[in-house]
Amino acid sequence: MTSDALVSIIVPVYNVEKYIQRCLDSLLVQTYKRIEILLVNDGSTDHSLAICERNAEKDDRIHVYTKPNGGLSDARNFGILKSKGEWLSFVDSDDYVDSDYIEYLYSILQNGHASMAICQHRVVFSSGKVHTNLYRGRxxxxxxxxxxxMLYHDGIDTSAWAKLYPKKYFDKVLFPKGKLFEDIATTYKTFLLSDRIAVGEQAKYNYMFRTDSIVNNDFSSKKFxxxxxxxxxxxDVESVYPDLKQATLRRIIYAYISTLNQMSGSRKHLEMRNEIISKIRRYRKSILSDRRAPFRDKAAVMLISVNYVLYAKTWQLYLRFKKGES
Structure with a gap:
């Protein structure tokens, strides 16, 4: 594809010396050539910065910036300010993309005369097992x-990556500094700014499931x-679309379940855990009667309502199976 539109790819970098070169290799071979790659070194203490600078010396499309550590949101916001492209895409430094990642997003954007574009992704586990996210629909x-x-996890998720946005959206939307799960507070706002969203069926983004990532490591109160x-x-969604109240409830229940999963094995925050369990039980009938709620949600709600300890053990078995562990 040929086009004059510049696409800025923003990559926050923090202590990823084991992964950053693979990420950069996948970006440097993009079939869509009119790109700039903004590497925002967020106070790394390993060799990440040196690797970034070495690559920048070889390709002038790479721009390296260093700032004090402020977290993923702060690094993304910094990259947005420094970007020069009409379009933006976010790639996490421990992930990698297919060679036609940008071309695919841009082509479905143009063909659909859309405001923004979304592609699918693969989840790659350390065991070698790969799960591909699927989308079927318009x-x-x-x-x-x-x-x-998105609220029903139906082929569209809240991740900032695997999407192509107009830069102007981020005049109104910023990532929340100092928060975990920052995409949840941000991505839906870009949807609200869009009248037409192009969604591709093909997976072009590879998300690496790391047990040592911030989201997957030991539980802390930040995960609330x-x-x-x-x-x-x-x-916010209900204020614009009141008819999505049941869908937002399903997503809230999912957040409760996910938080319980994160807390599994921890003996801290027992009062909060019991409060979450109580809320899940309170909305049990509503979720079980929701025809669009995923079966996994319903099974979790049922088990939690009957016996949380049994649920926690079942979750650990499921997680091992999902990762492909024996």
Whole structure:
């Protein structure tokens, strides 16, 4: 594809010396050539910066910036400010993309006369097992449909990556500094700004499931951000689309379940855990009667309502199976 539109690819970098070269290799071979790659070194203490600088010496499309550590949101916001492209895409430094990642996003954007574009992704586990996210449906949808499908995990998710945005959206939208699960507080706002969203069926982004990542490591009170930001998202979405109230409830229940999963094995925050369990039980009938709620949600709600300890053990078995562990 030929086009004059410059696409800025923003890559936050923090202590990823084991992964950053693979990420950069995948970006440097993009079939869409009119790109700039902004590497935002967020106070790394390993060799990440040296690797970034070495690559920048070989390709002038790479721009390296160093700033004090402020977290993923702060690094993304910094990259947005420094970007010069009309279009933006985010790639995490421990992930990698297919060679036609940008070309694919840009082509479905243009073909659909859309405001933004989304592609699918693969989850790559350390065991070598790969799960590909699937999408079936119309190739161009409106904001209401995109939000509803996202709230039900129906082929569209909240991740900032695997998407192509107009830069102007980020005049109104910023990532929340100092928060975990920052995408949940941000991505839905870009949907609300869009009238036409192009959604591709093909997976072009490879998400690496790392057990040592911030989200997957030991539980801390910061992980309650998932609940607070999901509840804020629900309030905002319902203010625009009141008919999505059941969908937002399903997403809130998912946040409760996910937080319980993160807390599994921890003996801290027992009062909060019991409060979350109580809320899940309170909304049990509503979720079980929701025809669009995934079966996994319903099974979790049923088990938690009957016996949380049994649920926690079942979750650990499921997680091992999902990762492909014996």
């Amino acid at each position: 190739s161009v949808i409106d904001a209401h449909t995109a939000l509803e499908r 951000d998932l609940i607070s930001m999901t509840e804020s998202m629900a309030t």
